[in-house]
Amino acid sequence: xxxLSVNKLSKSFGGLMAVSNVSMELEQGELVGLIGPNxxxxxxxxxxxxxxxxxxxxxxxxxRDQKEEQIQGLKPYTICKKGIARTFQNIxxxxxxxxxxNVRIAMNxxxxxxxxxxxxxxxxxxDEEKEMLDNSIHLLEILKLxxxxxxxxxxxxxxxxxxxxxxxxxxxxxCILLLDEPAAGMNPAETAQLTEMIGWIRENFKLTILLIEHxxxxxxxxxxxxxxxxxxxxxxxxxxxxxxxxxRVIEAYLGEEM
Amino acid sequence: xxxxxxxxxxxxxxxxxxxxWITLLLTLVIVQVLISANIINDYIFSTLVTIGVNIIxxxxxxxxxxxxxxxxxxxxxxxxxxxxxxxIITLRYSTVFGFVGGVIAGAVFAAIVGFFVGLPTLRLxxxxxxxxxxxxxxxxxILFRNxxxxxxxxxxxxxxxxxxxxxxxxxxxTAGTVILISNFIKSSHGRACIxxxxxxxxxxxxxxxxxxYKVIAFVTGAFFAGIAGALYSSYFYYISPDxxxxxxxxxxxxxxxxxxxxxxxxxxxxxxxxxLISTYLQSFPELKMIIYGVLLVVIMLFRPQGIMGSKELSLxxxxxxxxxxxxxxxxxx
Numbered sequence: 001x002x003x004l005s006v007n008k009l010s011k012s013f014g015g016l017m018a019v020s021n022v023s024m025e026l027e028q029g030e031l032v033g034l035i036g037p038n039x040x041x042x043x044x045x046x047x048x049x050x051x052x053x054x055x056x057x058x059x060x061x062x063x064r065d066q067k068e069e070q071i072q073g074l075k076p077y078t079i080c081k082k083g084i085a086r087t088f089q090n091i092x093x094x095x096x097x098x099x100x101x102n103v104r105i106a107m108n109x110x111x112x113x114x115x116x117x118x119x120x121x122x123x124x125x126x127d128e129e130k131e132m133l134d135n136s137i138h139l140l141e142i143l144k145l146x147x148x149x150x151x152x153x154x155x156x157x158x159x160x161x162x163x164x165x166x167x168x169x170x171x172x173x174x175c176i177l178l179l180d181e182p183a184a185g186m187n188p189a190e191t192a193q194l195t196e197m198i199g200w201i202r203e204n205f206k207l208t209i210l211l212i213e214h215x216x217x218x219x220x221x222x223x224x225x226x227x228x229x230x231x232x233x234x235x236x237x238x239x240x241x242x243x244x245x246x247x248r249v250i251e252a253y254l255g256e257e258m
Numbered sequence: 259x260x261x262x263x264x265x266x267x268x269x270x271x272x273x274x275x276x277x278x279w280i281t282l283l284l285t286l287v288i289v290q291v292l293i294s295a296n297i298i299n300d301y302i303f304s305t306l307v308t309i310g311v312n313i314i315x316x317x318x319x320x321x322x323x324x325x326x327x328x329x330x331x332x333x334x335x336x337x338x339x340x341x342x343x344x345x346i347i348t349l350r351y352s353t354v355f356g357f358v359g360g361v362i363a364g365a366v367f368a369a370i371v372g373f374f375v376g377l378p379t380l381r382l383x384x385x386x387x388x389x390x391x392x393x394x395x396x397x398x399x400i401l402f403r404n405x406x407x408x409x410x411x412x413x414x415x416x417x418x419x420x421x422x423x424x425x426x427x428x429x430x431x432t433a434g435t436v437i438l439i440s441n442f443i444k445s446s447h448g449r450a451c452i453x454x455x456x457x458x459x460x461x462x463x464x465x466x467x468x469x470x471y472k473v474i475a476f477v478t479g480a481f482f483a484g485i486a487g488a489l490y491s492s493y494f495y496y497i498s499p500d501x502x503x504x505x506x507x508x509x510x511x512x513x514x515x516x517x518x519x520x521x522x523x524x525x526x527x528x529x530x531x532x533x534l535i536s537t538y539l540q541s542f543p544e545l546k547m548i549i550y551g552v553l554l555v556v557i558m559l560f561r562p563q564g565i566m567g568s569k570e571l572s573l574x575x576x577x578x579x580x581x582x583x584x585x586x587x588x589x590x591x
Contacts, residue, residue: 050463080465088463094456096568104446105453109465111446115474118445119438125445132446172465 002063003028003208004049004084004176009058009072011041011048011232018044019232022058026176031202031209033223035216035243037252041232042212043089046178049210050086051076064175081109085174087165089181089212095154099145099164102153103136106171136171142204143167143197159190163197170201176208177201183215191215195222220244228252274573286429293425307423307493309533310432311486316513316525317439318482323511324519324568325443326475327455328380329388333510335395336480338502339371340364340487342402345419345497346409357422357492361431365484371398372480373473380472395507403499415498416491423492431489435482440522442478451475455520516557517564524566531565 004026011019019041026032034042047053049060051074060072064083071079085106094102111132113124140146145163148156153164162182169177182198183191195218202209213219219226220240228236228243230252236243243249289306292298298306319333344360351359379390402410410416442448450471453461458468491497517528535553539546557565569575 052459052463075467076459076462077465077467080463086463088460092457092460092463094453094460097452097456101449101452105449105461105466106464108446108450108453113446115442115447118442118447121441121445129446168464 001028002026004063005061006049007059007061009045009048009060010056011044011053012056017232019048019055022229022232022234024227024234024237026208026210029202029206029208031198031211031222031224033219033226033240034210034212034229035214035219035226036229040229040252042229043180044232045229046086046180046210046212048072049079049178050084051079062176077109080172080174083173083175084178085169085172085176086178087162087169087180087182089184091161091165093153093161093164093168096152098150098152099140099156100133100136100149102164102168103139103171104132106168107132107135107173109172139167139171143170143201159186159193162186162194166197166201170205174207176210179209179211179213181212181214183213183218191218194218198222282433286426289429290425303425304493305533305537306425307428307489309530310428311490312510312513312529312533313432313526314435314482314486314489315510316517316529317436317522318479318486319510320514320517320519320522320525321439321442321451321482322475322479324514324521324525325448325455326451326472328472328476329384330391330476330479331388331504331507331511332375332391332393332395332398333479333483334502334504334506335391335398336368336372336483337487337490337506338398338402338497338499339368339480340484341491341497341502342410342416342487343367343484344488345416345491348420348422348492349416349418352420354422357420357427360492361485361488364488365481368484368487369477369481372477376473376476376480377469380469380476392504392507395502395504399499399503402502410499413499415496415501417496419491419495419497421493421495423489428489428493431485435485436522436526439478439482443522447471447474452520512554515564516554518566518568519564520568521564521566521570523571524564524569527565527571 002025006022006024009019009022010017022045034045036042044053048055054073058072059070062069062071062082062084069082071082094105111128113122113128116122117125137146137149140149143163145160145167148160153161156164166179166182179198183194186194198209198211199222201207211219211223223240226238226240226243227234228246228249235248235252236246238246289298293303315333315337319330322328322330340361341364343364344357347360347363348356350356375394379387379394382390403413450461450466451474453464453466454468454471462468513528513532514525516532517524517526535550536546539549542549
């Protein structure tokens with residue numbers, strides 16, 4: 001059963017086709033990789049899926065709770081509320097806030113108490129705030145960052161900042177998680193740890209994950225299926241083994257054979 | 259003994275809450291007694307009114323600029339709406355009910371204008387928004403001066419406004435503003451505003467509608483600026499459009515920046531400090547603005563983040579400071 005299907009998605013910036021006619025499908029619970037050379041349009045696809053960019057044409061359909069819904073062109077916060085969360089290639093934490101606040105802010109969309117309650121700190125305020133605090137700390141505990149909950153995000157080491165970005169995305173309670181180069185800038189040990197964490201999250205949160213990554217060891221190890229982009233087009237799709245031996249992929253990465 | 263109190267953490271929350279209310283009540287009563295005994299004379303009291311009004315203005319602008327990160331230079335415009343509304347109402351209905359109604363009506367009017375101004379302009383960022391808000395405040399000023407001349411008496415302004423504002427009203431509205439805005443900041447909605455200041459794109463990706471929360475901050479700020487204006491007009495007898503010009507907006511911004519963007523206690527301290535300095539300098543009229551200016555330059559040079567930065571004054575912060583001083587002394591010995 002698909003959870004997200006992308007049909008002939010295109011995006012042009014002026015005369016430049018950054019993404020053209022990309023079609024892909026994510027099955028419920030799958031871990032799919034999105035790879036391609038630099039400038040192939042991977043992050044643009046993410047930005048289209050999360051509403052940061054408006055697609056020039058194409059349809060994105062989300063299937064959730066037995067409903068299908070077209071989500072192309074919606075605002076980022078609406079798409080997030082519908083269950084697609086993301087991390088950023090160049091970390092975008094709320095740097096001057098604590099780790100705990102970073103997580104709590106991501107839970108804002110579930111808040112039911114109104115503005116008046118927030119001014120007067122009514123009963124529903126205290127109940128929901130307590131619940132939100134407990135949930136945030138629980139989430140930090142299971143992903144082993146609770147000992148840093150009162151640190152400012154900018155003071156975390158690089159690896160933990162990446163980790164916090166993933167935790168923050170999880171705090172929005174998504175059904176699909178988009179990870180944009182989660183292992184960028186990490187050493188092999190950190191990458192191994194991250195690989196394990198991604199696998200664990202997927203099992204325990206019953207998530208569908210789409211992953212952009214340059215680290216082939218990570219992609220080949222955990223992805224079940226891979227889409228390869230080049231010049232904004234999908235040039236190959238298949239299991240890691242199929243992708244490894246695909247002629248067009250090798251050409252895209254290594255250049256044409258003379 | 260002290261340790262026992264700290265250890266009983268379940269009670270400590272209640273204790274600190276009770277402590278806050280008792281402090282507030284004591285301040286209210288003591289100052290009232292001092293006023294009755296005429297130790298606080300009219301001159302000192304007018305400084306108190308300025309401080310109270312400036313605290314409300316600074317804290318409400320801090321919500322917009324310091325916490326939500328939207329650079330607004332039109333706060334005096336909202337203040338003038340509150341001032342004129344309350345003045346016009348109390349000139350017709352010179353009763354306490356007229357006054358309270360005037361304050362509330364002024365705040366609501368300011369909030370409504372804030373909503374209709376904020377909705378289109380808050381799409382702008384940084385300096386563009388600042389320019390747009392200057393324009394908005396100028397339009398309001400011109401409306402009061404030229405267009406609504408029949409009820410506002412144009413450039414001559416309104417005088418002989420009945421004086422209902424006294425220490426109790428001033429204190430209730432000032433403390434109320436500070437408490438309500440601090441409460442808001444500590445809520446999920448307040449954190450959503452702060453996240454927009456931190457990183458708007460990330461906030462949107464986390465499900466936060468930046469337009470919605472910017473407008474909420476703007477409207478709330480305008481509401482309380484309206485209260486400040488109403489309190490001002492109901493004490494100082496006289497208002498005219500020129501009192502609420504660009505200069506006034508800058509004055510409010512100076513209080514906020516000096517106190518620390520994103521610190522409510524910073525805004526309060528800075529409002530009190532600037533009023534005291536300005537009162538003290540009354541005796542040197544020719545040098546007043548020069549000294550004031552030099553002070554601003556010096557403070558900004560040595561503490562560019564403002565007096566409090568983005569921290570709040572609290573017991574734990576005071577403890578940290580005293581420990582820091584002790585530690586330094588210990589190191590020297």
